[in-house]
Amino acid sequence: MAAETNSISGLLTDAVKRHIPGATGIADLRRLSGGASQEIWSFDATTEAGMIPLILRRAPGGFRDTGRSGTAVTLETEAKLISLAEEVGVPVPPVRYVLTEADGIGQGFIMDRIPGETLARKILRDEEFANARPKLARQCGEVLAKLHTVEKSKLPPLRIASGRDEVEQYFKTYKELDYPHPVFELAFRWLKDNAPPGEMELTLVHGDFRNGNLMIGPDGLRAVLDWEIAHVGDPMADLSWICINPWRFGNIDMPVGGFGTREDLFAGYEAAGGGKVDPAHVKFWEVLGTLKWGVMCMGMASAFLQGDRSVERATIGRRSSETEVDLMRLLAPLTGRE
Template identity: 75%
Template sequence: MGAEANPIAAPLDAAVRRHIKGTTGIANLRRLSGGASQETWSFDATTEGSPIPLILRRAPGGDRAPSGTAAGLETEARLIELAGEVDVPIPPVRLVLSEADGVGRGFIMDRVEGETIARKILRDEEFAAARPILARQCGEILAKLHTVDMAKLPPLRTSTAHAEIDQYFQTYKTHNHPHPVFDLAFRWLRDHAPSDATKLTLVHGDFRHGNLMIGPDGVRAVLDWELAHIGDPMEDLAWICVNSWRFGNIDNPVGGFGKREDLFAGYEAAGGGRVDPERVKFWEVLGTLKWGVMCTTMVMAFKAGDRSVERATIGRRSSETEVDLMRLLAPRKKG
């Protein structure tokens, strides 16, 4: 859809000219396919010189309030700013939109060049030099993220290990479709949950492929802070190790590109404190189970009438998480 035919083009043009110094308008406005819960738009702010590449992250339709576990777009923008203060690579936020701007809820940030598609990152020659260093980089980034001053945080939900177990167990039970492997995993998680007294930090909540902008030099930006919350920092280290985010490269536990040892070493070297491998394993089991429950949620949506191919294909992946859980929970061999 061209800018001239887009109903948000005129108010976005006006907002950019009003708030971003030196701009004369916008060009090349187009909606991107990424973003399951929020709209993502790419455009350039025109100037007397070179254009400024920008991204608009906007609520669907412009006015949908955050729901469930979502942090909210205004909160996301603030978290990005705070992460940048501790040297986490982020796309700088240029503008948080107000109602008077007429564009809807959202914010504008710099457009960082790179790739988010796992298949390309894991296979293309362009990223061959980056792959061996990504795991350590991820550890270093998470160590910095977990040092964000808690006193500066906007209001966020707090979710301990026990709270996460309870939340996803209740969701699972509403499906009224037993999965013996899921039941086993819930029992194991309750037996191995870290204490609620565990030190909590800011947690990204969805640190994985798709939310990392990667170039030939490595990670360039951490994206999509919608699921950020206050929680156990080991949760972030574990989520990127969940097998579903390895995209077939199961022998490289960290995102399909690296080893846990490199992830942990980067985290500790960058000041993240000592990594507790057993706590990481707990969160990897919970992350795997959580994704399995989310897949079955897609099944329920499909059965309720949403006959999209996406719902059906994601829904059937719950069986993959059952295999992953059995591998994780199998007794370890001695020696």
């Protein structure tokens, strides 16, 4: 790790001095443990007026990232989307500079470091966030309403995915994994039978709006992070994804991220100009999101069984059975329950 830090330090110092106004160098460069698919480095730019807290988000090892999974955007595109979201009032860490080949650091960008917490366990339980929790669901709705107003004409090239596209994609993946789950079969049939009669106007969709990708402070939502699977799609996908049970972290009776209600989420969305929310339309996406997570878990289990013996893959892989319970709660709810 020390060698890696030293190799980046000099090049990053030069880039910061060239592109951050007033910067004279860097201090306290360290790699953070977060970031499942990209490297996250924390550092301060030194100036005569004091320190500027910054983050370097970089492709693993600096090697060029072309959208690894076929759904993930490149880091240059991610930086562009963050800037576009900032223009319409979405709280984000402002992007200071997008790295170029001449910088010698690899693919990535430098953005402001926003203080706060992303760990759901702390956000949902610590006293520090007690005043924030009742406000978060409405704030999430307000932020999503702003996000969905980004002009499509300004967007860089992005994947386009409607609800029907997503159902077909994940059904194909499910069949390829060749491990029957009767409840998943039921859910796929339900989705085909209950697709919304007409697609909403497609908008920019964050794609992973949930606990872990939201920076929270005692005052509430401070920044939306990790835009790597953003795409053009149905805006209701964003409202539903934060509601699926895995992102509640045990607080199953608080559907929105374990901290709030759908009613507050929808009210915030509508009040901020997001349009009238149809709960049945959101439910379609919540069922689809839950099913998608289940298929992803199946993929993790398959990778483990084929030789990738990481504990993470094994742990996540076994959670496909939990998803079956979540789907039955959605498809055949008990009276008075979620």
